[in-house]
Amino acid sequence: xxxxxxxxxxxxxxxxxxxxxxxxxxxxxxxxxxxxxxxxxxxxxxxxxxxxxxxxxxxxxxxxxxxxxxxxxxxxxxxxxxxxxxxxxxxxxxxxxxxxxxxxxxxxxxxxxxxxxxxxxxxxxxxxxxxxxxxxxxxxxxxxxxxxxxxxxxxxxxxxxxxxxxxxxxxxxxxxxxxxxxxxxxxxxxxxxxxxxxxxxxxxxxxxxxxxxxxxxxxxxxxxxxxxxxxxxxxxxxxxxxxxxxxxxxxxxxxxxxxxxxxxxxxxxxxxxxxxxxxxxxxxxxxxxxxxxxxxxx
Ligand code: PD2
Ligand code: ZN
Numbered sequence: 001x002x003x004x005x006x007x008x009x010x011x012x013x014x015x016x017x018x019x020x021x022x023x024x025x026x027x028x029x030x031x032x033x034x035x036x037x038x039x040x041x042x043x044x045x046x047x048x049x050x051x052x053x054x055x056x057x058x059x060x061x062x063x064x065x066x067x068x069x070x071x072x073x074x075x076x077x078x079x080x081x082x083x084x085x086x087x088x089x090x091x092x093x094x095x096x097x098x099x100x101x102x103x104x105x106x107x108x109x110x111x112x113x114x115x116x117x118x119x120x121x122x123x124x125x126x127x128x129x130x131x132x133x134x135x136x137x138x139x140x141x142x143x144x145x146x147x148x149x150x151x152x153x154x155x156x157x158x159x160x161x162x163x164x165x166x167x168x169x170x171x172x173x174x175x176x177x178x179x180x181x182x183x184x185x186x187x188x189x190x191x192x193x194x195x196x197x198x199x200x201x202x203x204x205x206x207x208x209x210x211x212x213x214x215x216x217x218x219x220x221x222x223x224x225x226x227x228x229x230x231x232x233x234x235x236x237x238x239x240x241x242x243x244x245x246x247x248x249x250x251x252x253x254x255x256x257x258x259x260x261x262x263x264x265x266x267x268x269x270x271x272x273x274x275x276x277x278x279x280x281x282x283x284x285x286x287x288x289x290x291x292x293x294x295x296x297x298x
Contacts (some may be wrong), residue, residue, distance in 0.1 A: 009049050013237045017048060018153075025039065025172070042267075053150075075151045077236070081227075081266065083112075083227045083264070084228035084261075084263050085263065086104075086107075088104065095116075097176050099175075099176060100118070100119075101118070102116050102118050103116065103117035103118055104116065104117075104260070105117045108248065111247070111248065111271055111272040112265075113245060113248075115259075115261075115278055116180070117257070117258050118257050119177075119180070119232055119258065119259040120234070120256075122256065122257065123257060124172075124173065125232075125235065125256050125286075126234075127169050128169065128234055128286075128288055129193070129234050131167065132162075135160040136158040136159065136195055156196070156202075157194045157202060157277070158197075158255060159194040160192070161190045161193075162190050162193070163188075164189075164297075173232075173290075174191065174226065174290070176228055177247050177290050180261070181228060181235055181263075183290065184272075185295060187293050187294070187296055188290055188292050189226075189290070189297050192288065192290075192291075193286065193287070194277075194285075194288075194289065195284060195286050196237070196241060196280045196285040198281070198282060198283065200279070201276070201279040201280070204244065204274050204276035205275070205276065206264075206271075206274060207229045207273070209225060209226065209228050211267050215231040222293075222297060222298065223292050223297030223298070225267055226292065226293055227263060227265065227267075228262065228264070229244055229259070229261070229263075229289065229290070230259055231259060231260050231287050231288075232258065233254040233256055233257070233285075233287055234288060235285065236256050236283075237280045237282065237285040238281070238282030239282035240278055240279050240281030241254050241277065241281075242254060242277075242278045243260050243275060243276070243277060243278070244275060244276050244277075245262075245271075246276070248272060251278065254287070262275065263292075267296070
C-alpha cells in the first residue's frame, strides 16, 4: 500500500524535533507506527529541512533534556489503513442489518469500542452453546514465538473454533457481523466459542499479533494482521466475567445477545486496545469471538 506524508505527520515530526528527540528516535517511532522506512526517512528529511529553513536565524532546536529517554512519542498511524468500522456517522440508536435490528448502547472513539445490544437472539445464543459444547477443549493461544499454538496459563477457559460457514447458524451470524462492521466475511477467522467456569478468566492482552515476535510473519501469511474483534455474550454469568479495557477503565457487562466490538489500525499498544475477560465470580460464562483480519483469511 502506498503511504502519503500527511500534514498531521509533518506537524508531529516538527513537534518531536522541538522536544529534542533525535532523528533516529523519530524514525524508529515512525517505523513502529507502520511507516515504511524509505517513506519515513523522506518525510523526516523534507520536513526538517523545510522547518529549519522557515525558522529565523539564531533559533535552534532544544537539546535533549538531561536524563530524557531518547525515544519519541507515538507517531500518527500511516494514513488510510482501513479497519472494520460500525457506521455511527448519523448517531444511530439502532442499526438495521437486514435480518435483525441491533441497538447501539455505547461508543468510545479511542480506543474504538462499540457496545451493541441484541446482536444475537436468545435462540442463537443457546444454539451456539449447544453446537460448541461437545467440542470444547482447554483454550490454546497462538504462540507468537513459533506461530504454533500452546496452552496459555493466562487463559483458563475452554474453547473451540467453528470453521467459517461451518453450519447455517454460524453463516447467519458471520454475515450479520460483516454487515455490522462493514468488513467482508472472507476476512474473518472462524468463530471461536469460549466457556469460562467459575474462577476462570482471560488476563489482559492484545488481540493483534506482536510484530516483535519471531513467529508473527508465519501467522500473518494467512490473512495478515488482526484489525478488529467482536466478542458476543451468549449467557449471563451469575457474577463477574465482564470484558475489561484497563487503559481506559472500561468494563463491558456480559448480557446475553450483546456484543462488544473494537478495532485497532496497527499492532501497537497505543491503540489502547488492551483488554481482558475478568474472573467469573459466580456461575459460568459463554462467549463467541470473531477476529477480523486485514486480508482474506483462507
Ligand atoms: O471473554 C471475554 O470477555 C474476552 C476478553 C478478552 C474475550 C477475548 N478477549 C477474546 O476472545 O479475545
Ligand atoms: Zn482478546
